[in-house]
Amino acid sequence: MLDKASKEIPTTSETKSQIMMRLEKMVEESDIMHGAIRSVDIDEGVFRIAHSEIIAKEDMQQLFEHEELGIAVIHTYIWYMYDTLMRGTELCNRFNFIAASRINTTFITKNPTSVKNELVDRFMVAGDNTTPSLYFLPFNSGNGGHWVLIAMDLSRLMVYYLDSLSGDWSKYPSMKKTVDAAILKFRSKKNYRNRKDITWVRVQYFDEYKSYSRAHLDEMKDELCQFIIDQRII
Structure with missing residues (x-):
C-alpha cells in the first residue's frame, strides 16, 4: 500500500x-x-480575521510536484512568512494579507458587488489606514490556475501589479474595476478625500529575480515542508 501511495505523490527532484x-x-x-482532510485554523494575525484552511491529498501533491499551486498552498506559505518574518514586529503594521478564497475571477464574474464588499470589510478591519501600508492579494486569474499579486496602498491610492507573465492588469478588467470600486467605497466610508485617481503600477523584476533556479524553489519548498511538520498539520 505504501509503495502504491508513494508513486501517487511524485516530487520534481x-x-x-x-x-x-x-x-x-x-x-x-x-x-x-x-480521502481524509485536515481543517487547519490559521493564526488570526495572518489575515486579521478568523480563517480556516482545508488541507487534502491534492494540496500535498501540489507542494511536492510544484506544477500547480492552489489556494491552500498559497495561504499556508503566507502563514509561514507571517510566523517567521512578521509576528510581533512593526511589519504587522506595514503589511497585510487578504485571503484569496473569495477574491478571484470566478466570484467577480458571478457577483462583483459581493467581492467588492468583501474587500471593503477587510480594509475596515485595520485601525489606521492613513499611514502607508500595503494589502497583498494573491489573485487567481482563472487562466489555467495562473496567479498574479496585487499590492494596494490605500493611503496613497496606489495599486502595484506583479505578474510573472507578460502584460498588465488590462487582461483582467473586471478585477481592476472591482478593486478600484472597493478602495473608493472604503475611503468614502472613512470620510477620506479622494484627491486623485487610483494609480496602477506594473512592478518590474529585479534582474537577479527574473527567474528562480531549481535550488531556490527547492529551498522554499523545504521551508514550507518544515513549517507544516512543526505545525503538526498532518
Whole structure:
C-alpha cells in the first residue's frame, strides 16, 4: 500500500531533501492518502480575521510536484512568512494579507458587488489606514490556475501589479474595476478625500529575480515542508 501511495505523490527532484522525504512519509502513512482532510485554523494575525484552511491529498501533491499551486498552498506559505518574518514586529503594521478564497475571477464574474464588499470589510478591519501600508492579494486569474499579486496602498491610492507573465492588469478588467470600486467605497466610508485617481503600477523584476533556479524553489519548498511538520498539520 505504501509503495502504491508513494508513486501517487511524485516530487520534481530526483534527489529529495531529508525534510521533504520526512513529510512525504508522514503523508503516505496518514489517512489523507485515503480521502481524509485536515481543517487547519490559521493564526488570526495572518489575515486579521478568523480563517480556516482545508488541507487534502491534492494540496500535498501540489507542494511536492510544484506544477500547480492552489489556494491552500498559497495561504499556508503566507502563514509561514507571517510566523517567521512578521509576528510581533512593526511589519504587522506595514503589511497585510487578504485571503484569496473569495477574491478571484470566478466570484467577480458571478457577483462583483459581493467581492467588492468583501474587500471593503477587510480594509475596515485595520485601525489606521492613513499611514502607508500595503494589502497583498494573491489573485487567481482563472487562466489555467495562473496567479498574479496585487499590492494596494490605500493611503496613497496606489495599486502595484506583479505578474510573472507578460502584460498588465488590462487582461483582467473586471478585477481592476472591482478593486478600484472597493478602495473608493472604503475611503468614502472613512470620510477620506479622494484627491486623485487610483494609480496602477506594473512592478518590474529585479534582474537577479527574473527567474528562480531549481535550488531556490527547492529551498522554499523545504521551508514550507518544515513549517507544516512543526505545525503538526498532518
